[in-house]
Every structure is written in structure tokens, then in C-alpha cells.
Amino acid sequence: MRTQQHTDWQTAGLARRATRWLVAAVILGGASCVLFVLQLATLAHAVDDLTFKGHPLASTYPTLVQVGALCAGSLLLQWLADMAGTEAGLRISASVQRDMLRHLFRAGPVGCAALPAGQIVTTMTEGTAALEPYFAQYIPRAAMMVVLPGLILAMVFHLDGWSFAILACTGPLIPIFMALIGYSAQVIMNRQWVQLVIMGSSFLDSLRGLGTLRLFGQTQASITRMREMAEAHRRATFSVMKVAFLTSAALEFFASLSIALVAVIFGARLLNGTADFRSAFLVLLLAPEYFMPLRAFSASYHARQNATAAAARIAEIFAVPELEANSLQPRNASGTHGAITALECQHVSAAYATATATATATATALDDVCCKFSRNQLTVLTGESGAGKTTLLRVLLGFLPVQSGNITALDMHGHPLTLPQGCAGWLPQRPLMIFGTVADNLHLANPDADMHSLRAAARQADALGFIEALPNGFETMVGERGTLLSGGQIKRLALARVLLRDPEVLCLDEPTANLDTDSAHRIAQTIRQCAANRIVIVATHDPALVRQADQILHIENARVENIVFPKDAAA
Missing domain, CATH: 3.40.50.300 (P-loop containing nucleotide triphosphate hydrolases)
Known part of the structure; x- marks a missing residue:
């Protein structure tokens, strides 16, 4: 039972609170990806007809209209997917905060005293707020990291085997490298969260005891301690930013290397006449987009680390036992409501x-x-x-x-x-x-x-x-x-x-x-x-x-x- 409750308050368990909205975000995002790939294929076809097949511009108007319609449809579906993801994040954050309040009331003042007031306040504000970006951005982008690259690989496989091999080999290196970085990044995020809780608790204690601090002449010392804790939190935050920069740098390196290899190989084959322009142009359009979901996923990866650290603190609050029943409730009572004698x-x-x-x-x-x-x-x-x-x-x-x-x-x-x-x-x-x-x-x-x-x-x-x-x-x-x-x-x-x-x-x-x-x-x-x-x-x-x-x-x-x-x- 305790293991089940612990699982319910992890990020995977919280996702069940807005399953429909998350599924809608993933489906809409997937449909947007399909329209986007079709848009690039139609654009490559139009450019090839105009440039190498000598078609007049008027004959390509229907194709260009189709490109515009696909672009508008892709953008609209992506906007709807973002709205669905945001709605899921807001619903989950609000429901967790509401359930946390109910749980604290059921635990009573004795149960709440088991945790510092500053930790409870920080978790109910910063902790629940940290859940929103995770469900609004990270989960939909993680799904798109599978859907769009899969569509692009399927398209590239149909067009050119060499490009498919390059993208298929370099693409998985990015998630693997990010996972390796993520283990150390999670430790840093936990440290940052602890610093935030300590700073919030100390600030609350300082406000409550301001009269005592002034009486003993410790106001300046309290300010100094708060400054030191704020500096420690700043250093922890910058450590997270360093990891995020390292992740982005690794992603950009592999993406640039892969696109460069595809471009060089296609350039050489075009000069030798062993590749057609339409395939080369379409693959070069698709190659940067192959890594775009990975870039978006990398940008929101810190949201996962922050949400995981927050979920651990939320689980601590829900681990406080609730009162089973009012102690004044008699056992085996068979009477009705009446005056207590x-x-x-x-x-x-x-x-x-x-x-x-x-x-x-x-x-x-x-x-x-x-x-x-x-x-x-x-x-x-x-x-x-x-x-x-x-x-x-x-x-x-x-x-x-x-x-x-x-x-x-x-x-x-x-x-x-x-x-x-x-x-x-x-x-x-x-x-x-x-x-x-x-x-x-x-x-x-x-x-x-x-x-x-x-x-x-x-x-x-x-x-x-x-x-x-x-x-x-x-x-x-x-x-x-x-x-x-x-x-x-x-x-x-x-x-x-x-x-x-x-x-x-x-x-x-x-x-x-x-x-x-x-x-x-x-x-x-x-x-x-x-x-x-x-x-x-x-x-x-x-x-x-x-x-x-x-x-x-x-x-x-x-x-x-x-x-x-x-x-x-x-x-």
C-alpha cells in the first residue's frame, strides 16, 4: 500500500490525472508532424518542377497553395497540441495543490508539525508550479522526439540509403548522451531544491522572529545568513545551467556533424550525377528537422529534472499519515445524535x-x-x-x-x-x-x-x-x-x-x-x-x-x- 501511494505521487502516477489532455497533445502533435513532412515533400516537388523541369510558375500555383494549406494546418495543430499540453500541466498542478491541502487538513496540526513549515510552503508553491512545465512541455516533446524523427527516417529511407544510415546512426547518440548527463544533473537539481527549501524556511523563521532578532541585535547576522543561502542557491542554479549548456552543446555538435555529412555526400553524388536534385533537396530540408524535436526536448529536459525533485518533496508531504477517525467517535456506537452527558x-x-x-x-x-x-x-x-x-x-x-x-x-x-x-x-x-x-x-x-x-x-x-x-x-x-x-x-x-x-x-x-x-x-x-x-x-x-x-x-x-x-x- 505504501509503495502504491509512493508511485501515485511520482511523475508517472501524476500523469493519470490528465490522461485525456496529454493524449490529445500527443495526437495533435503527431498530426502536425505528418502535415509538416508532407509540406516539405510538396515544397521540394514544386522547387524541382520550377528549377529543373521548366514548368511555368502558373502551373505550380495549386502546389504552392497546397504547401500553404499544409503549413497552416501544421501550425494550427501544433498550437492546439501546445494548448492541450498546457491545460494538462495546469490541471495536474492545481489538482496536486488541492489534494495536498486536503491531506494536510486530514493530517491535522500534529501531523503537519512533522515537516518544517517552510518546506510545506515551498512545496505547495514552487513544487506544484514545477510540475506544470514537465507535463506541458517535456512529455509532448518526448513523444514528438519519437514521432517526427520516425517519419523523417521513413521518408529518407525511401529517398536515399546513405542519408538514412547517417541519420539513423547519429540520431540515437543524442538521447544516450543526454541520459548519461541526466544522472549527474538530477543530483544537482536535488541539491538546488534542498537549497531552495532551506532558504524558504530560514526566511519564514526570520520573519516570524524579527522582534527577537532585533532584541538581541542579530538582524544583520540574519541578513548575512540569508545572503549566504541565496548565494548557495545561485551557485546550485548555475550548476544546473552548466549542465543544460553542456547538453545543448553536445546536441548541436552531433546534429551539425550529421547534417554536414549528409550535405557533403549528396554534393559529391550530385556532381557525379548519381543523385537527383529533388531527393537531395528534400533530404537536406528534412535533415535539420530530424534534430529539431531533439533540440526542443533538450530545452525542456531540465523541466523533467525539476519536476522529479519536486515530486519527491510532494511525496514526503503525502507520506504524513492522516488521522483515521475522530477520537471522539465511539466504538460500536448504536445510538443516534444527542446531547453529550x-x-x-x-x-x-x-x-x-x-x-x-x-x-x-x-x-x-x-x-x-x-x-x-x-x-x-x-x-x-x-x-x-x-x-x-x-x-x-x-x-x-x-x-x-x-x-x-x-x-x-x-x-x-x-x-x-x-x-x-x-x-x-x-x-x-x-x-x-x-x-x-x-x-x-x-x-x-x-x-x-x-x-x-x-x-x-x-x-x-x-x-x-x-x-x-x-x-x-x-x-x-x-x-x-x-x-x-x-x-x-x-x-x-x-x-x-x-x-x-x-x-x-x-x-x-x-x-x-x-x-x-x-x-x-x-x-x-x-x-x-x-x-x-x-x-x-x-x-x-x-x-x-x-x-x-x-x-x-x-x-x-x-x-x-x-x-x-x-x-x-x-x-
């Missing part, structure tokens, strides 16, 4: 995949966790950093698959439920704000929500006051990543966005981290109110939130070591 974890274990020098290993993140989360109850997860609090939230949300055990949603009678999609809400430690207005950010949760719903969600999250105080209210721009808002405002706006979906299960990761005392207190009070009529689970180190908890789960070394019910103890 409780979530029950039964001997749940989970692990993160870690890459080693020889294989992919797993690091245990949760080990035999047994617990229960109830409606109308605020559950707080406590423990040291790295103990497994965030991991448990990710497992509940379905971001990380369960290795063993199961998570079951129960109704008021204790029966398992079949959960609808979107029944859980998630507030991460660093909520993402898109570049847009306050309303735009809220509409991410529910694009069809009206203003009344937006205001109700904002009021529930204690965000309506500061939103209405903004210059344009809900139409105020928040800036890139919410830079125009404070940390507390971002947290409350993100909470309002989650509540807009009215989730039955609400998971929050360090909702009061990095906030001032007043903002943290307001967020804590809001979370306490959100526990009414839903399941709320919070991972935190904040004592204020811990004091408001109905249930405290202390996690240590990936296990739930202690469960406390503070309010029951106080009673």
Missing part, C-alpha cells in the same frame, strides 16, 4: 512519531489514561510542562490518534453516542487571527452567522465591550496575526469564535498564559460560565482557574496520577 477515556494510550537516523520511532505521550469528563463540570488538567496535558486535549479533539483504548461519548442514560462533526471546540494557547476584520475572524467558525449571533457569542466570551469600543466595531481590522489587539483581547475574541459554534465539548490549552492579572481573571470567569450545559476541559498552570475547577486531573509522566473533586471535598 459525559466523555469516558478507557485505558487510552497515544504516542508521537519521531524520526531517527534509521527508522521512525514513537515516543509515548499518554499511557493507560482512565478518566471521565461530565457535562456542567469544569475539569482542569494540571501537571508539569511536558507531562501530557496538551496531548490529552489533542487526543480528545482527534488531532492525535489513539494507539490503544478508546474514548466514548455517553448520553444521559450511559449509552454511546454517534457524534456529529464539529461537536468539539478548541482554544489553543496561541490562537490564530487572520488578516481581516473582527467579523472575518469570527466568521471562520460559522460563515453564515448573522450579526445577532456574532454579538451573542462575543457577549458570552466577554468580548463585546472591547469590540464595540474599537473604531469600527466588528468591521475593525485586527492586523496580521492580531497585532492591533492585546493578548487578552485576542484570547477573548478567539473564545467568542469557538463559542459561535456552540460546541458541546470545549477544550482550552493555557487560556490565561502570558496575560496580565486583570485579563486572566476575566478569562477565568468567562470559562467558568461556559461550563454551564457543556463539557469544559482546561489545561493550565493558573491557580485561579484551578480554584474554580469541579474536577482536577493531575497528569505526571504521561499518566493521570490523581483525580480530585475540590467542591465535594469542601462540602
Whole structure:
């Protein structure tokens, strides 16, 4: 299965996405070649009649019209072939980019974290763009490299045996020599792609950490590193250009040598009277065209190398495993959709995949966790950093698959439920704000929500006051990543966005981290109110939130070591 998936994301597998367009490009190109050969044969016939047979010019008008018609037909068919090839390249590039987005969403945030963000961005932009020239140019030209030389060889074989022998011997030398060069060129292309990925990742990291770089006075050092990486990419690109120049030089050498041999031999035979002008003229017209598809193929050969390197990176992204199912989906559920009264974890274990020098290993993140989360109850997860609090939230949300055990949603009678999609809400430690207005950010949760719903969600999250105080209210721009808002405002706006979906299960990761005392207190009070009529689970180190908890789960070394019910103890 894994081998099959790997094959599907190689260039040969991708070609199946636009088979009809590629076949159309090859057929149209082949028909254009046939008309082109007929055009040259008709032209040679007309020139021979005018020059050596003494026919008047008027008698050759039909032949010249036929030459023009064949020329126009050949050009039209070649244009249609180029359009079909371009359409195939665009369709394949767009479909791969679309499938890559779907796959990344299915892999989830934990799966996407397995690859650098810069590599993902570069592959989705430069990598998919590199596929287009391969299918638009390389494959049709590779087909033409067989069709047109084959037609010309057949024509030359009928006209002159010596010329056929020369062309048949020198023609195959070019693809063989190009293949030998191609092996080393592919290594250079892979090196160039690696340099591009490193440069893209470093540039993205520099932009994200610009404030830190300025704080430590490393801005100039970062610029110097970027300049060095750009120089390394430039050198790798020039290495590719050197190989392309060498390939073109070898092609031109063999082509010129072959045409010269044909011309010299025919010239000598014409002087001796052992060859007729029409055959000699037609062969000399066909000989340069015999190598023309090879020239075009050589010009697009770098597209194959670039696409092969890009396809390898695309396969790496699709190798990231997808989540098999939502972890909240119960096993053997026979019930229908309904209100969730409780979530029950039964001997749940989970692990993160870690890459080693020889294989992919797993690091245990949760080990035999047994617990229960109830409606109308605020559950707080406590423990040291790295103990497994965030991991448990990710497992509940379905971001990380369960290795063993199961998570079951129960109704008021204790029966398992079949959960609808979107029944859980998630507030991460660093909520993402898109570049847009306050309303735009809220509409991410529910694009069809009206203003009344937006205001109700904002009021529930204690965000309506500061939103209405903004210059344009809900139409105020928040800036890139919410830079125009404070940390507390971002947290409350993100909470309002989650509540807009009215989730039955609400998971929050360090909702009061990095906030001032007043903002943290307001967020804590809001979370306490959100526990009414839903399941709320919070991972935190904040004592204020811990004091408001109905249930405290202390996690240590990936296990739930202690469960406390503070309010029951106080009673």
C-alpha cells in the first residue's frame, strides 16, 4: 500500500490525472508532424518542377497553395497540441495543490508539525508550479522526439540509403548522451531544491522572529545568513545551467556533424550525377528537422529534472499519515445524535512519531489514561510542562490518534453516542487571527452567522465591550496575526469564535498564559460560565482557574496520577 501511494505521487502516477489532455497533445502533435513532412515533400516537388523541369510558375500555383494549406494546418495543430499540453500541466498542478491541502487538513496540526513549515510552503508553491512545465512541455516533446524523427527516417529511407544510415546512426547518440548527463544533473537539481527549501524556511523563521532578532541585535547576522543561502542557491542554479549548456552543446555538435555529412555526400553524388536534385533537396530540408524535436526536448529536459525533485518533496508531504477517525467517535456506537452527558477515556494510550537516523520511532505521550469528563463540570488538567496535558486535549479533539483504548461519548442514560462533526471546540494557547476584520475572524467558525449571533457569542466570551469600543466595531481590522489587539483581547475574541459554534465539548490549552492579572481573571470567569450545559476541559498552570475547577486531573509522566473533586471535598 505504501509503495502504491509512493508511485501515485511520482511523475508517472501524476500523469493519470490528465490522461485525456496529454493524449490529445500527443495526437495533435503527431498530426502536425505528418502535415509538416508532407509540406516539405510538396515544397521540394514544386522547387524541382520550377528549377529543373521548366514548368511555368502558373502551373505550380495549386502546389504552392497546397504547401500553404499544409503549413497552416501544421501550425494550427501544433498550437492546439501546445494548448492541450498546457491545460494538462495546469490541471495536474492545481489538482496536486488541492489534494495536498486536503491531506494536510486530514493530517491535522500534529501531523503537519512533522515537516518544517517552510518546506510545506515551498512545496505547495514552487513544487506544484514545477510540475506544470514537465507535463506541458517535456512529455509532448518526448513523444514528438519519437514521432517526427520516425517519419523523417521513413521518408529518407525511401529517398536515399546513405542519408538514412547517417541519420539513423547519429540520431540515437543524442538521447544516450543526454541520459548519461541526466544522472549527474538530477543530483544537482536535488541539491538546488534542498537549497531552495532551506532558504524558504530560514526566511519564514526570520520573519516570524524579527522582534527577537532585533532584541538581541542579530538582524544583520540574519541578513548575512540569508545572503549566504541565496548565494548557495545561485551557485546550485548555475550548476544546473552548466549542465543544460553542456547538453545543448553536445546536441548541436552531433546534429551539425550529421547534417554536414549528409550535405557533403549528396554534393559529391550530385556532381557525379548519381543523385537527383529533388531527393537531395528534400533530404537536406528534412535533415535539420530530424534534430529539431531533439533540440526542443533538450530545452525542456531540465523541466523533467525539476519536476522529479519536486515530486519527491510532494511525496514526503503525502507520506504524513492522516488521522483515521475522530477520537471522539465511539466504538460500536448504536445510538443516534444527542446531547453529550459525559466523555469516558478507557485505558487510552497515544504516542508521537519521531524520526531517527534509521527508522521512525514513537515516543509515548499518554499511557493507560482512565478518566471521565461530565457535562456542567469544569475539569482542569494540571501537571508539569511536558507531562501530557496538551496531548490529552489533542487526543480528545482527534488531532492525535489513539494507539490503544478508546474514548466514548455517553448520553444521559450511559449509552454511546454517534457524534456529529464539529461537536468539539478548541482554544489553543496561541490562537490564530487572520488578516481581516473582527467579523472575518469570527466568521471562520460559522460563515453564515448573522450579526445577532456574532454579538451573542462575543457577549458570552466577554468580548463585546472591547469590540464595540474599537473604531469600527466588528468591521475593525485586527492586523496580521492580531497585532492591533492585546493578548487578552485576542484570547477573548478567539473564545467568542469557538463559542459561535456552540460546541458541546470545549477544550482550552493555557487560556490565561502570558496575560496580565486583570485579563486572566476575566478569562477565568468567562470559562467558568461556559461550563454551564457543556463539557469544559482546561489545561493550565493558573491557580485561579484551578480554584474554580469541579474536577482536577493531575497528569505526571504521561499518566493521570490523581483525580480530585475540590467542591465535594469542601462540602
